[in-house]
Amino acid sequence: MLSRRRKADKGGSGGRAGGQPNSLFGEILDWMLAPLLFLWPISIIVTHNVADNIANQPYDRALADSVRSLARLVSVEGGQVEVHFPAPPRALFRADQDDTVYYQVANQSGETITGDREIPWVPPPPIVLAEEVLYRDEVIHGEEVRVAYQFLKAWPEPASPLVLVQVAETRNKRSDLASRVVTGVLLPQFAIIPLAVVLVWVGLTRGIAPLNRLQSLIRRRRPTDLSPIVPASVPEEVRPLIVAFNDMMARLEENLQAQQRFIADAAHQMRTPLTGLKMQTDLALLESDPEQLRASLTQIGQSADRASHLINQLLSLARAEASFEKLYTVEPVDLEAVVREVAQDLFPRALAKNIDLGVESSGQVLQVEGNAVLLREMIKNLMDNAIKYTPRGGSVTARTRHPGAPILEVEDTGAGIPEADRERVFERFYRVLGSGVDGSGLGLPIVREIAELHRATVTLSPNAGGRGTVAQVVFPRSHVAPPPLPAHGDYFTLG
Numbered sequence: 001m002l003s004r005r006r007k008a009d010k011g012g013s014g015g016r017a018g019g020q021p022n023s024l025f026g027e028i029l030d031w032m033l034a035p036l037l038f039l040w041p042i043s044i045i046v047t048h049n050v051a052d053n054i055a056n057q058p059y060d061r062a063l064a065d066s067v068r069s070l071a072r073l074v075s076v077e078g079g080q081v082e083v084h085f086p087a088p089p090r091a092l093f094r095a096d097q098d099d100t101v102y103y104q105v106a107n108q109s110g111e112t113i114t115g116d117r118e119i120p121w122v123p124p125p126p127i128v129l130a131e132e133v134l135y136r137d138e139v140i141h142g143e144e145v146r147v148a149y150q151f152l153k154a155w156p157e158p159a160s161p162l163v164l165v166q167v168a169e170t171r172n173k174r175s176d177l178a179s180r181v182v183t184g185v186l187l188p189q190f191a192i193i194p195l196a197v198v199l200v201w202v203g204l205t206r207g208i209a210p211l212n213r214l215q216s217l218i219r220r221r222r223p224t225d226l227s228p229i230v231p232a233s234v235p236e237e238v239r240p241l242i243v244a245f246n247d248m249m250a251r252l253e254e255n256l257q258a259q260q261r262f263i264a265d266a267a268h269q270m271r272t273p274l275t276g277l278k279m280q281t282d283l284a285l286l287e288s289d290p291e292q293l294r295a296s297l298t299q300i301g302q303s304a305d306r307a308s309h310l311i312n313q314l315l316s317l318a319r320a321e322a323s324f325e326k327l328y329t330v331e332p333v334d335l336e337a338v339v340r341e342v343a344q345d346l347f348p349r350a351l352a353k354n355i356d357l358g359v360e361s362s363g364q365v366l367q368v369e370g371n372a373v374l375l376r377e378m379i380k381n382l383m384d385n386a387i388k389y390t391p392r393g394g395s396v397t398a399r400t401r402h403p404g405a406p407i408l409e410v411e412d413t414g415a416g417i418p419e420a421d422r423e424r425v426f427e428r429f430y431r432v433l434g435s436g437v438d439g440s441g442l443g444l445p446i447v448r449e450i451a452e453l454h455r456a457t458v459t460l461s462p463n464a465g466g467r468g469t470v471a472q473v474v475f476p477r478s479h480v481a482p483p484p485l486p487a488h489g490d491y492f493t494l495g
Contacts, residue, residue: 028204029201036193044186047181050181054177055174059173059174060135060148063148064148067165067167070165070167074152081154082113083113099173101169103115103116103119103167104116105166108161108163113163119138119166122149124151134148135147143170144170146171149166149167152165211235226252226253228250229245229246284296330370330371332367335368336366338372338376338379339379339398342376342380342383346383353387355387355395357387358396360398366400368406375450377446378447378473379408382447382471382473387412389414389415394412395412397411398410407472407475408475411465411469411471412469416462426444427445444458456476459471
């Protein structure tokens with residue numbers, strides 16, 4: 001599968017550049033500790049609110065008792081509301097050195113009957129319940145206070161006016177109690193959090209120990225040991241990675257075996273022309289007749305050409321088999337332009353055999369994702385094979401179409417390929433018997449190798465117009481409709 005090659009950053013990458021984790025251990029530790037550090041301030045706020053509620057409850061009950069006690073001292077005499085204190089009010093409300101206590105008795109109009117005028121007056125609620133004590137927070141002389149208040153009826157009649165009884169207390173004791181509660185909760189956390197970090201560290205260290213053992217196992221392997229790792233011997237979470245690793249090792253072993261077979265086949269194929277070349281050279285050295293010597297030198301030149309062609313084909317096949325994503329840039333390639341360039345390069349060969357070499361255009365810019373060097377090599381091999389196996393006076397046509405996916409076809413009027421051999425000709429060094437043409441048997445294997453690298457398929461079929469063969473290469477479907485070509489005509493020939 002092809003993929004675009006992305007340029008590496010000039011500055012390189014280190015640490016966690018680009019968002020890539022540098023350490024699995026550090027990544028897990030971060031994801032465990034970061035939420036903990038984020039939740040800790042929230043827990044402090046929640047604890048403080050809970051502590052305030054806890055501190056309010058006993059002091060609110062005390063304030064409520066004070067309000068009820070003050071309400072029992074309220075009486076009506078001669079239509080006037082009066083309050084009779086049996087003792088000094090400060091003693092009655094148990095004032096202390098920590099907090100300041102305020103009290104007030106006011107009528108329905110907000111006029112203070114007795115007590116401290118600093119306490120703000122509040123209107124009565126829509127429904128006044130007997131013995132109900134309400135609470136609110138106020139500020140007196142710049143200090144926050146807690147106010148407990150109750151509404152009383154001056155006399156039993158329903159239309160009786162209401163009397164407001166209020167007792168307020170600063171929040172110093174409440175704040176001290178809440179601070180003690182918060183301190184009592186948070187101090188153990190200061191000891192628990194570092195201990196939790198240590199325990200998490202130890203747990204992660206023990207948890208990734210199997211990964212360290214797996215790393216040691218792989219490092220101890222010999223370079224030639226491509227045997228699979230038993231998935232059952234690793235933790236369950238790592239098994240998919242090990243299965244993928246085993247698959248990669250299997251593909252690598254298959255590639256190495258293919259390379260070994262290629263080297264053996266190449267050595268065998270190279271031995272024959274080199275041996276013939278050496279024998280023809282020895283015979284030429286023994287010749288004294290100029291005509292025979294010239295004939296021997298001609299054969300030597302032809303043998304050298306065949307050996308050079310074989311070497312070039314071997315190099316092309318090796319280059320196609322290489323991981324070209326590391327060597328060549330993958331980019332949009334204009335298939336039409338490459339076909340025309342190759343046809344122009346091969347025109348002299350076609351002209352020498354009196355072959356009509358033509359190119360049929362699709363009328364569109366057929367862009368395929370791939371490597372221009374390898375695509376040119378593939379098209380060259382297809383057209384070169386067609387010219388080579390087409391007799392004198394025949395025709396070879398390179399055709400491009402786009403019926404939804406880019407298609408390249410090379411059609412010739414040669415002898416054709418028997419149906420039994422149409423798949424075997426893609427094997428290395430295989431040649432159809434009785435063709436009468438010298439070849440290396442590597443042209444079509446190179447074509448298939450390059451096509452597979454570009455996710456394309458190659459098929460051979462008989463020429464529907466009579467003798468010959470049609471080689472068809474179908475590329476992956478294009479996602480963008482290609483633009484039309486300038487008007488040059490749909491067909492032109494080079495011969």
